Amino acid sequence: MSEISLKKIKKKAESYFYRGEYDKAMQNFSLVLMKSPKDKEARIGAILTDMANENEEKAQSIYEYYQIAKEMEQEDADEIIENLINSSDMSLDLLNQMIDIDEEVLNGYEDDNSINYSDFMKHIDKRGNFKIAYEDIMFSTKVLINKKEDFLDFLEKLIDNGYKDEALNYAEVATSIFPKDLKLQKLFEKAKDSDNKL
Numbered sequence: 290m291s292e293i294s295l296k297k298i299k300k301k302a303e304s305y306f307y308r309g310e311y312d313k314a315m316q317n318f319s320l321v322l323m324k325s326p327k328d329k330e331a332r333i334g335a336i337l338t339d340m341a342n343e344n345e346e347k348a349q350s351i352y353e354y355y356q357i358a359k360e361m362e363q364e365d366a367d368e369i370i371e372n373l374i375n376s377s378d379m380s381l382d383l384l385n386q387m388i389d390i391d392e393e394v395l396n397g398y399e400d401d402n403s404i405n406y407s408d409f410m411k412h413i414d415k416r417g418n419f420k421i422a423y424e425d426i427m428f429s430t431k432v433l434i435n436k437k438e439d440f441l442d443f444l445e446k447l448i449d450n451g452y453k454d455e456a457l458n459y460a461e462v463a464t465s466i467f468p469k470d471l472k473l474q475k476l477f478e479k480a481k482d483s484d485n486k487l
Contacts, residue, residue, distance in 0.1 A: 295321050295328070302334055306352060309345070314338045323433075326458065329367040330359075403431040406439040420450045441472055448480050456480040 302317035315338045321331035333355060341348035351370060358366035404412070409432045413422040423446075426432070434440045440459075447456035460477040 311338050311341050406434045419446045
């Protein structure tokens with residue numbers, strides 16, 4: 290997906306956020322994060338969208354402040370907002386919402402070079418092991434994951450099969466959003482340990 294397409298999806302997400310259509314906002318922020326996991330604007334948007342379900346007024350205020358800071362080209366706008374968010378006493382289950390994207394929305398962005406996780410698992414069975422199956426598709430096909438359990442399973446399989454860089458990239462993004470998720474912390478540590486051993 291091109292950078293222009295990602296910007297359009299972010300604009301749609303922002304529009305849904307301002308209208309209070311948080312499910313649609315989350316779906317669109319999540320699509321951006323799937324394609325560009327280090328996108329700070331999308332990550333902050335997704336976190337604030339989740340916050341809005343518990344405290345809409347606070348989330349809208351922080352988001353408005355964030356937009357103003359960006360317009361004024363404040364260099365540390367992302368960091369300031371992340372600190373504001375972290376200072377809130379939140380126990381969010383955002384990863385589940387990020388991964389659990391509405392199939393209809395996801396299908397609108399799929400291309401011919403993607404398969405869903407259940408089809409990928411069938412491919413693993415057919416090929417006999419994860420490593421061979423993953424090498425078949427790693428440069429040509431995207432694996433679309435829409436369940437938290439599948440994401441964690443995929444992350445663990447990457448680590449166990451020596452794909453430490455890919456695993457660390459996914460784990461870093463996920464743990465930066467969910468620093469208190471124990472399973473993610475364990476997988477992140479496992480990925481870092483595997484990095485030291487290889």
